[in-house]
Amino acid sequence: MILKNVMNDLYARDTSAKIRAVKRSSFQAGKYVGCYAPIGYLKSPDDKHILIPDPATAPLVRRIFDMRCQGLSYRKIATTLNEEKVSTPRDLYYLQKGMVNPRQDGGYWQAQTVKAILRNEVYIGHTVQNKTGNISYKVHKQVGKPEAEWIRVEGTHEPLISMEVWELVRTIEQQNARSRTQANGETALFAGLLYCMDCGSTMRHHGDYHKCKDGTPVRSTYESYLCNRYCCGGKDICTAHTMNQKVLIQVVLTDIRMKAKQARNDPSGLIEQIQTQRRASSAEQMKQTRLLLTAIEKRLAKLSRLTQAIYEDKVMGRVCVQLMNRYEAERADKLEQRAHLSGELEAYQQETDDVQQWMKLIREYAKLEELDRPTLLRLIKRIEVGEKKVEDGCTVRDIKIHYNFVGYIEA
Numbered sequence: 001m002i003l004k005n006v007m008n009d010l011y012a013r014d015t016s017a018k019i020r021a022v023k024r025s026s027f028q029a030g031k032y033v034g035c036y037a038p039i040g041y042l043k044s045p046d047d048k049h050i051l052i053p054d055p056a057t058a059p060l061v062r063r064i065f066d067m068r069c070q071g072l073s074y075r076k077i078a079t080t081l082n083e084e085k086v087s088t089p090r091d092l093y094y095l096q097k098g099m100v101n102p103r104q105d106g107g108y109w110q111a112q113t114v115k116a117i118l119r120n121e122v123y124i125g126h127t128v129q130n131k132t133g134n135i136s137y138k139v140h141k142q143v144g145k146p147e148a149e150w151i152r153v154e155g156t157h158e159p160l161i162s163m164e165v166w167e168l169v170r171t172i173e174q175q176n177a178r179s180r181t182q183a184n185g186e187t188a189l190f191a192g193l194l195y196c197m198d199c200g201s202t203m204r205h206h207g208d209y210h211k212c213k214d215g216t217p218v219r220s221t222y223e224s225y226l227c228n229r230y231c232c233g234g235k236d237i238c239t240a241h242t243m244n245q246k247v248l249i250q251v252v253l254t255d256i257r258m259k260a261k262q263a264r265n266d267p268s269g270l271i272e273q274i275q276t277q278r279r280a281s282s283a284e285q286m287k288q289t290r291l292l293l294t295a296i297e298k299r300l301a302k303l304s305r306l307t308q309a310i311y312e313d314k315v316m317g318r319v320c321v322q323l324m325n326r327y328e329a330e331r332a333d334k335l336e337q338r339a340h341l342s343g344e345l346e347a348y349q350q351e352t353d354d355v356q357q358w359m360k361l362i363r364e365y366a367k368l369e370e371l372d373r374p375t376l377l378r379l380i381k382r383i384e385v386g387e388k389k390v391e392d393g394c395t396v397r398d399i400k401i402h403y404n405f406v407g408y409i410e411a
């Protein structure tokens with residue numbers, strides 16, 4: 001009796017391991033093995049392991065990403081969808097099956113559901129699986145697995161959103177994590193983007209609220225940012241660096257429009273300027289590097305032919321051994337050079353791609369009139385704010401705008 005139990009247990013463990021192995025190999029092949037397709041997708045009728053966009057729900061997914069790009073919080077997106085009585089993923093699942101949700105839940109959107117959709121890489125065409133598993137073959141409780149065990153295969157199906165939208169949503173997530181939301185639930189326009197030029201600390205938003213006679217809070221039109229270290233530690237640690245938001249908006253708008261015009265009117269000049277500013281090597285030097293690499297490739301091919309010839313002759317006399325050693329040493333040397341040069345070339349290529357991408361982006365903003373948070377996050381990485389000082393009787397201050405992709409561009 002006891003033996004039988006052990007045998008049963010062994011058998012169960014064995015099949016459990018086999019099932020897991022099969023699942024694992026499906027994961028690695030990027031086959032979708034979930035019970036049902038994520039919202040926005042359907043399982044292809046030809047192959048249930050492949051996802052295809054669902055014309056009925058794909059627009060909803062795109063809209064959720066759009067709302068997030070417009071700066072709406074997870075909660076605000078959820079409440080908007082609830083107000084419009086949009087079906088939730090779980091309701092849609094039962095609806096498509098023609099069934100009634102037995103649990104009677106999932107009737108309304110929650111911030112968590114929205115967040116999960118916005119973080120799901122399935123919408124950029126990747127399949128990420130093996131995120132959860134059973135504790136063991138005996139305990140069937142599902143638990144989340146560490147990210148290191150996730151199996152991620154890129155480009156397994158048609159994406160629903162562009163990479164640019166995905167990146168923007170990630171940026172918003174990071175910036176919001178760094179900044180506090182205000183009393184009215186909004187994030188300050190420049191929150192998380194401003195840094196004190198002198199001490200490097202972040203800057204804190206100040207927005208006054210007046211109370212009306214009936215008690216409702218009204219935002220004052222004066223908003224500003226101050227060095228956070230000064231706010232915490234006083235004037236012994238740093239100075240205020242008080243920056244009026246209205247003034248900053250004008251400075252940033254002017255800079256964006258100017259760069260956009262430059263990108264339109266004199267693109268090659270601007271590229272040249274950014275490139276020379278960012279790195280010592282120029283396009284001319286890179287041309288030399290490319291030529292050098294080609295020569296090295298040729299020599300390496302020759303060396304392997306020479307070595308081959310010695311082997312084939314089978315005359316491994318002393319002269320040959322010496323020759324072999326010399327070839328081998330040269331080969332090692334050339335391989336090292338090649339690795340170094342290709343690294344340099346790759347870095348240069350990456351920078352060139354970055355600059356090109358930024359040029360494409362900034363060009364669109366030549367007539368920008370109003371600055372909103374999504375635009376700011378799309379274009380700008382950080383802004384350094386210097387303290388006011390008097391020069392020749394004029395009050396001046398340094399403001400350094402660091403753009404995404406290219407960083408700070410000297411005027």
Ligand SMILES: [Zn+2]
Nearest residue numbers: 196199227238
């Ligand atoms: Zn400071």
